[in-house]
Amino acid sequence: MPKKKKDEHRIGVFICSCGTNIGGVINVRKLARDFKDYPGVSFTTSNMFTCSKDGQDKIADMIKEKELTGVVIGACTPKLHEQLFREILEENGLNPFRLAQANLREHDTWVHGDNPEVAYKVAYDLVAGAIERAKTLEDIGFEEYPVDKSVLVIGAGIAGIQSALDLADKGIKVYLVEKYTSIGGYMARLEKTFPTLDCSMCILSPKLSAVERHKNIELLSYSEVIETERDYGNFKVRIKKKPRYVSIDDCINCGACERNCPATGLDEWNLGLGERKAVYTPFPQAVPGVYFLDKESCTHWTDGCTICAEKCPRDAISYDVEPEEIELKVGAIVAATGFVEMDIEELPEYGGGKFAHVLTAGQYGRLLSLVGPTEGKILLPPGFEQSPKRIAYINCAGSRDENHRPWCCNFGCMYTLRHAEMTHRLYGDDIDQWIVYHELRAGGKEYEQFYRRVRESGVQFVRGFPSDMVEEKDGSISFSVFDQGTGSLLRLNFDMVVLTMAVDPSPGAAHLGHMLGVDRSEGGFMKELHPKLEPVNTKSRGIFIAGACQSPKDIPASVADGKAAASAAASHVLKGKVRVQMDKAVVDETLCIGCGLCEKVCPFTAISMTLRDDESQLAEVSSILCTGCGKCQVVCPTGAIKRKHFTTEQIEAEVLGLISAHRKREQAEKTSGGVSS
Amino acid sequence: MTEIGEKKELPDVFIDPIDMSELDRGFRKEIQSMPNGEELSACFACSTCTSACPIANIWEIKPHQLIRMIILGIREKVLSSKEIWLCLTCFECQERCPQGVRVTDIFFDCKNLATEEGMIPASIVALGKELIEKGQLYTVTADWEREDLDLEPDVPGLSTDAVKRVLGSTRTGRLVKGGR
Structure with a gap:
């Protein structure tokens, strides 16, 4: 093969049909043919699927056979196969960054499927732009x-x-x-x-x-x-x-501190139901399995109480820990x-934070716990003396609601069913249980069977959302709900209402x-x-x-x-190592005036200013932090900072290629009164 | 209050809701304990029964609503409804129920319950009477049709005596006589 000039462009153009995604709208074979004589192009072809083995092999073969300097692929979005195509380039001796993709599918045929003539013109322009871009691409290495x-x-x-x-x-x-x-x-x-x-x-x-x-x-x-x-x-x-104030190494978990502690705080482990001592363990199997002193509720720092330290047989408690x-x-x-449950006070329409007998499902779950505030008995707060006769569970409380949390909490339906089933097993017909829901989502292995079991255990399901919720004098809660099953408006009354709360991230x-x-x-x-x-x-x-x-x-x-x-x-x-491709921002030292604009706009703090020998400032880029967003390139007043692989020149080349293809076609249409390129 | 002082108080709602105290929470169990009710509670209110029913468009209370009412305990309304008697017993609903609820059979149970409590339409009692008295629901009335077909006037071998005797000592018999 004759030796070719070094700066000569030899671009290969591969047009993908993508089944009918692209080929069903435009003639991909004609598109490939139309680029045969385009300046700098030495090979064009079309494929049914460029991402298939056949398509990959074709690219590989042509890189070697035609000694390509750049590859243009007109196919789908680079998000899908860019990495694959880059690897093919690299495997065949071409730098992976010598690839330019024209997104013919998402940017053209999916959009203009109803107008194939326009779609063809757009496709031609996009490929022309990509070819011009490919001519300006440089080799980029990695660290x-x-x-x-x-x-x-x-x-x-x-x-x-x-x-x-x-x-x-x-x-x-x-x-x-x-x-x-x-x-x-x-x-x-x-x-x-x-x-x-x-x-x-x-x-x-x-x-x-x-x-x-x-x-x-x-x-x-x-x-x-x-x-x-x-x-x-x-x-x-x-x-x-x-600071835990209780030494993990010294505590032997004897409980002397907790037994003698005079101070209490709201029990966060029980989601605010009841109180616990200031020094405590949240649950028997806690890890680390030692005591812990909560500074917020402890009175040592307000009135100097030192009872727990005195009672500790191992001197494990010390208040002077930073x-x-x-x-x-x-x-x-x-x-x-x-995650956390949404704050119940955000739901005043359901009595959240106002009615004593309205609980979150998380709190109800703690009532069911054998080591919870009621040792597994269902009792009415705050006194925990009486069992309710009727309980309503309100699903989607705050969830799937554009005024609160539009998303589905995913597990609320299922744990509400679990609560109902557990309560039924404990209390049978002594507690009349109603689940007020709208769409019950039980999509998991054996979830649907569980749902049926709960229906059959006698729990009443009402499809609808409640309104007009009021607290009666006796503390019970009444609300109206339109039951879609029977088509009737019901006025219901319950001793306890449990809200299946929407959830937020922590x-x-x-x-x-x-x-x-x-x-x-x-x-x-x-x-x-x-x-x-x-x-x-x-x-x-x-x-x-x-x-x-x-x-x-x-x-x-x-x-x-x-x-x-x-x-x-x-x-x-x-x-053991991370490979960083160097398609990042780089600074041309001769052009940088040290204005510091790039440092200000960088969202990833990848740019810092250093001093040159002559004391003037110079921008420096950390390639590991730089994500290649290109903000610095936009603000740089002298063009000193360049985002490699997307330099101003490369973007301009692509845009100009696109525009000139468009102009040329318009010109040709005017003179010949007809077709196309 | 000034000049509108005597104005009547408006109701809180314009449609009176059904109060919880009006619900008979034992009704579901009652039906469930009858021969066809075992699967009743499996109903998840998909209303397939109503879309399958060939005559539901003329029912004021649709089949799925009746089933939900049983589950909820709106006893009076279900047992006094005309719909349970209008049922064609074509079993389309029961065939299609994805949860195996025996809808048509449950309506039979409802009819039996309603009858026990005297909530039976006069037309049904009349049919019972016809059966008891004549041993059959449809007697041959248009003799000329049999004549045209060259058939003898009486249906050969038809004996209704046994039917009348047996029916007389059943619930149908007691019902027609006015007993329970």
Whole structure:
């Protein structure tokens, strides 16, 4: 083969039919033919599926045969196959960044399917633009950074626990951070789980113990992440360990402190039902299984009480403990921060916060717990003396409501059925139970069968939403509901009303998401990279999400998520290094005037100003932090900073190619009174 | 109050709701304990029965509403409804119920209950009377039709005596005589 000139362009154009997605609207063979004599193009073809083995082989063969300098693919969105096509280029000796894609499907044939003539013109222009872009593309390399074989898991509910255990089993060092005094999360509050009604703690506590005993897991309970920072391939994390005032090493769990403690506080473990001592353990199987002193409710700092310290036989209690800050270096982070019930006071229309006998379902679940405030008996708050005769469960309280939380809470239907079934087993017909619902969602393995069982146990189902809710003099609650089943308006009265509350992400999720560079979706839930194909990855490399922080999830889904996030985080850290493609911002030192505009606009703090030898300022880009968003390129007054692979020249070339194709065709139409290019 | 002082108080709602105290919460169990009621509570209010029913468009209370009323305990209205007697017993609803509720058979149970409590339409009693007295519901009235077909005037071998004797000692017999 004759030696060709070095700066000569040899572009290959591959037009994809994508079945009928593109080929059903425009003539792809004609489109390929029309580019045969386009300047710089040395090969054109069309395929049924460019992403198929045949299509891939064709690209590979032509790169070698025609010694292509650039590849243009007219197909679907680069989001789908760009990585695949880049790899084919690389495997065949062409730099992967020598690829330009024209999105003929999403940008053209799907939009103009009803007008094939226009669609063809648009397709031609898009491909012409891509060819002009391909001519300006440069080789771009990559850098590699080492990654630590360690993972930080934030949140020790069932998702975080599962993630930590799976990672630790792979020989990876895990730091498990939990803001509460014990790990376990919401699942530890449950008495039984649906649909099997097996004891929640019986299946959870082996995992709690495993976390405590695993040599690869370092548990940081009652701690919070205060800062995270990217450090090349790793993350620097600062964690605040809040003082427990009871030494984990010295406490022998004898309970002398709690028995003698004179101070009380609102019991947050029981979701505000009743009180607990200022020094306490939330539940018998708590991990770490030692006592804990809550500074908010303790009177030591107000009136100098030291009873618990005096009663402790091991001198485990000390009031002079300061918060401690530690710094960790980890290779990946899994966020599993879970959910909370929406505040009941946001629902005054259901008596939330006003009527004493209106509870959240979470609180009702604590009543059912054998270690809860009523030891498993259903009794009316606040006195907990009498059992109700009639209970109404209101599903979707705040959920699926544009005025409150438009999303479905996912597990509310099922746990309400569980509550009704558990109550029926305990009280039989002594408590008349009504479930007021609108659409009952029981989509899980054996969930529907559970739903039928609850219907057959005699629970009354009324389809509709309540209104006119009032508290009667005797504390009972009346409301009206139009029952769609019978077509009649009912006025009902209950001793207790349980609200199946809408759920929100945990309060700290917003701040954490911001620190980790994770987007959030509707309602503040953390956003996955792709809702179907990348459910535990995020847009930040090395950051993964699991469980209800992404969207409300029940236990099986949270466990599956925890395992998935562990697998994803493990493949990230076990590689030992992270490869960073250098399609990032770069600074031309001769043009930079050190104005600092780029530093100001950079959303990822990737740009910093340094001093040159002559004391003038110079912008510097950290390629590991830069995501290539291009903001700096837009504001730079001298054109010194360039976002590689999307430089101003490359974008202009593409736009000009597009416009000139359009103009040329218009010209030709005017002169010949007819067709097309 | 000034000049409108004597104005009557408006009701809170314009349609009187059914108060919970009016519901007979034992009715569901009552029907459920009858031979056809076992699956009653499985109903999830899909209203397939109503869409299957060939005559539901003339029913004021639709088949699914009757079933839901039984579950809810609106006893009086179900047992006094004309609809349970209008049922054609074609079993379309029962065949199609995705939860296996024996809708048509439950309506039979309702009819039996209603009869026990004296809530039976006069037309049904008249039919019972016809059966007791004549041993059959439809007697041959148009002799000329049989004649045209070259048939003898009386149906050969038809004996209604046994039917009359047996029916006389059943509930139908007591019903026609006016007893319970």
